[in-house]
Amino acid sequence: MPISMHEISEWYGEVVERAGLAEHSPVRGCMTIKPYGWALWENIQRPLDEAFKATGHQNAYFPLFIPLSFLAKEAQHVEGFAQECAVVTHYRIQTDSISKTVAPDPEAQLEEPLVVRPTSETIIWHAFKNWIHSYRDLPLLINQWANVVRWEKRPRLFLRTAEFLWQEGHTAHATAEEAMAEARQMLEIYADFVQRYLAIPVVKGRKTPTERFAGAVETFTIETLLIDGKALQAGTSHFLGQNFAKAFDVQFLNKENQLEYVWATSWGVSTRLIGATILSHGDEKGLVLPPYVAPIQIVVIPIWRNEEERTSVVEQAFTLAKALQQKGIRVKVDDDPQHRPGWKFNEWELRGVPIRVALGPRDLEAQTVELAWRHTGEKTTHPQDDLVRQAQSWLERIQVALYERAKARIDKQTYRVDSYPEMKEILESKGGFVLAHWDGTSETELAIKEETGATIRCIPLEAPLEEGTCVYTGRPSTQRVLFAKAY
């Protein structure tokens, strides 16, 4: 594993590009997601989508463009996003055949500029006003899969791109309790997905007021720690109170025939999860993908010395692959004659395939295969029958092993700290999660951020209450909070 943060950011960019996940596009901050990266995203989308539907949500789609005035309807919301909005001002371009230039046609200026959605609360709440009239219309549980644009100043592939893909859930409820329960439920769904499918341990918590989503009353988050010691917010779920209902005047008649504003939530995870996966499990050879989401779970590499061997080895490779496929395993036979086995070994390791199967003349003779485990590098020889029979459980075992390995890493990078100098020293030298007491004020939080670069990632939900004194001011505190430098 690379050591310094600087090395890791170079390693990261190189892995993303060389593994064929994505590449930079002509537009700064925007990326082209390549087939392998897209396949990974599809494997992330599918189980999430199923989980949303299993809890009563329905998919819908709302427009990419939002009238500028909509954003302004919720004061905190617009303030939170104003700095990073792309705006459409014209609907036609002018061409000049002589100078061969094109430019927006000044005659074709929009009366009201359109914001390219940075998130869809406003356009969705505009629609919800017409969808909600009675308590019988509630709860309204909507999700959309979409792209959004936030004009980030310092983009990074997957982790922070100007355009990114995500899902955003938007729900409306009759009571605050119900909306809060929804926000908590979605947090649990995210935590469960990220831990089980991506094998990434997370800390569930609440955001402090400073870190809260613009327009939310309460923001819940799952936070993880990447291999370079920096924290990443992997998903968020917001209790929006009645802020958007009031801004967009969405009221319903309750059973007593009285008008009430609805209570809301919104929640989302994005293609950032791909970045989190890369930076949770990767090593010096490249990607290490968790089997549940790996586009290819097993790659079979036939090895031959002559045409005759090639025919029989490739045939057996496809026979094995078919048997594995029938067990529901995503498998690829790499019989490309362009490259030799050694090249393929390196290539599929770079691309993070969990199990590699090598099949050569020796194996054909002995009815065996050579297996190589991506996450440990270990190589073993097994009867071909075992492969087919046990592959599924091997993949399960790798999935668990990756989680446990990441958990052990994060535990090791998590420090309980009671003195401010110690906290500063840790954050500066090695990064990581720092659990420390905090007096609960934004002033202290900002001062610590100013001096150390670290922010409060969350107030953990499952941490025990514990009497203590603020690491910065010495004032009383009842719980440790999680500090870290973040992406």
Place this chain on the structure above:
RNA sequence: CGAGGCGUAGCGCAGCCCGGUAGCGCACCUGCUUUGGGAGCAGGGGGUCAGCGGUUCAAAUCCGCUCGCCUCGACCA
């Protein structure tokens, strides 16, 4: 937006200081031999040297301006 670095073939780079035929590795095409950890040999194709302007007989090279990219900061739900 600040600080550093960099723009030369698809990718990675040398050449620039000291002006004079645009090169190397990988990739690509053809052929043969190879194939259990990134194959070898031979032949071949591919360039507005980021752009614009200046100096000069002559500019990838010197000077000026512009644009873009990367890393680190600031910013970021």
